[in-house]
Amino acid sequence: MGSEKSELYFVFMNYDPEYERLRSNRTKRGANELDLYLSRKHDELLAITLEPGSYKKTLSLVIVDGFAVEMTDDQANVLRSANGVRVVEKNQELA
Template sequence: MAKPQQEVYFVFMNFDPVYERLRADRCRSKEGSATLDAYLSHKHDKLLAKLLQPDTYRKKSSLAIVDGFAVEITDAQASILRLAKEVRVVEKNQELA
């Protein structure tokens, strides 16, 4: 049986007051930026681990400017993420030809 094709999706999160506070603080110090990056990476990893089976996805990056992340997943996994209360939008990356 063929393994379902994975593609890159962007996942954007719902409003998070902790993220908003850390984002405002990041401009004030280098430590603030590192704290924001660490918070988002952990938050995004935790969401993926809660909803998807281990070793079935690959997170590419967390996006601090928008509280989102890029992840390689299948269409079925994207549908699962769309149903999560923490998630605002899941969009497939549309590469330019």
């Protein structure tokens, strides 16, 4: 069984042509549209996959289609099998 302790994970998404299209628009407006698109996309994925209030998304990553989220090991395992998710990795502390 997994731990009930929340830890930080990074979630990276599969290829998304809309992300690529928005990312290619290098204007300030394009950057804002990309930020909004990714934030909404990541929030919706979490909302349909995990129990509301049981996780905390800390940021969406614009340079790659991904985000950081505080959640349990069990939740990470659930998210790994979600449609569109490429990889879920626990944050590693560097010594």
